[in-house]
Amino acid sequence: MTTLSPASSAPRNASKDFLVYVNGEMVPSQQAVISVFDSGLNFADGVFEGIRVYAGRVLHLEHHVKRLFESANAFDISIGMTPAALTEAILEWLRANSVSDGFHFRPIVTRGNRIPPRLDPRFCTGGSNIMFVGGSIGPANMKGQRVVISSVRQINSDAIDARIKSLNYGNNLLARLEAIRRGVDDALMLDSQGFLAEASAANAFLVKDGELLTPYTKSCLPGITRRTVIDLARRRNLSVVERDLTVTEIINAEEVFLTGTGTELAPVVEVEGRTIGSGTAGEITTALYADYMALVSAEGVPVTAK
Numbered sequence: 001m002t003t004l005s006p007a008s009s010a011p012r013n014a015s016k017d018f019l020v021y022v023n024g025e026m027v028p029s030q031q032a033v034i035s036v037f038d039s040g041l042n043f044a045d046g047v048f049e050g051i052r053v054y055a056g057r058v059l060h061l062e063h064h065v066k067r068l069f070e071s072a073n074a075f076d077i078s079i080g081m082t083p084a085a086l087t088e089a090i091l092e093w094l095r096a097n098s099v100s101d102g103f104h105f106r107p108i109v110t111r112g113n114r115i116p117p118r119l120d121p122r123f124c125t126g127g128s129n130i131m132f133v134g135g136s137i138g139p140a141n142m143k144g145q146r147v148v149i150s151s152v153r154q155i156n157s158d159a160i161d162a163r164i165k166s167l168n169y170g171n172n173l174l175a176r177l178e179a180i181r182r183g184v185d186d187a188l189m190l191d192s193q194g195f196l197a198e199a200s201a202a203n204a205f206l207v208k209d210g211e212l213l214t215p216y217t218k219s220c221l222p223g224i225t226r227r228t229v230i231d232l233a234r235r236r237n238l239s240v241v242e243r244d245l246t247v248t249e250i251i252n253a254e255e256v257f258l259t260g261t262g263t264e265l266a267p268v269v270e271v272e273g274r275t276i277g278s279g280t281a282g283e284i285t286t287a288l289y290a291d292y293m294a295l296v297s298a299e300g301v302p303v304t305a306k
């Protein structure tokens, strides 16, 4: 049996007790509760986003709110408020928590309480459950991540469309558990055909012959950071190609890096025990990281009231 001890990257800053938003109320975390009949708890029947605050601004808030509503729509979940109202509720909650920097949060929307808890969604009688939870987060691991290739495959879009950011993270979790058991930071997941999909909670890029390569979004979330990094690379006149990528191409890449709201842009220096490039963050990864950091400190929706 494996015992999971806290990872070195696990948050250490649990000292501040952030208020949690639950269905319109802001409550101390110890008092934040939802029903045991909640659809997310019983069936992973819900959707969420991971959003980050830098320098008093919420990065890409409008993109995250849009994706949340599109995910909910795909699951036929009515959020019960407009995107503008949800955006305002998020900003109000951030202000109530005096959030200004280094904060990562998850708006979560589930179908609501299902009594009795049967699969048929018509057992939900009230409206959706809406929660905002969050905490402090530190900068990307620029020393470089060591990863394995997970034996767990990522779900194809013919099962659950990768565009739906749902609470169904079972296979991502299995991949992360495998990484922890094997003593590394994360795992790359392949799709059902054996091509690279993504990491357990981030998108993946390779650099080969100076060109940026990233998988199609068939079996990976079309990440908001992925899109941003593609735009930043093109601004540097780098060629960016979306295509199927094999394990051979991963281990022969000059650079590998991961992208995500929480991950930022993090170099991968080892895959399955094989060193990638020089074993440190590569030149293109470092340049794109600098571009990304410049962007996050300049863009975003101000937390403060207009």
Ligand SMILES: Cc1ncc(COP(=O)(O)O)c(C=O)c1O
Residues within 6 Å of the ligand: 050, 172, 198, 199, 200, 201, 202, 203, 220, 221, 222, 223, 224, 225, 226, 259, 260, 261, 262
């Ligand atoms: C499975 C998965 N892929 C990719 C990403 C990156 O997406 P984004 O850049 O929109 O945060 C995430 C983010 O949490 C994720 O969970």
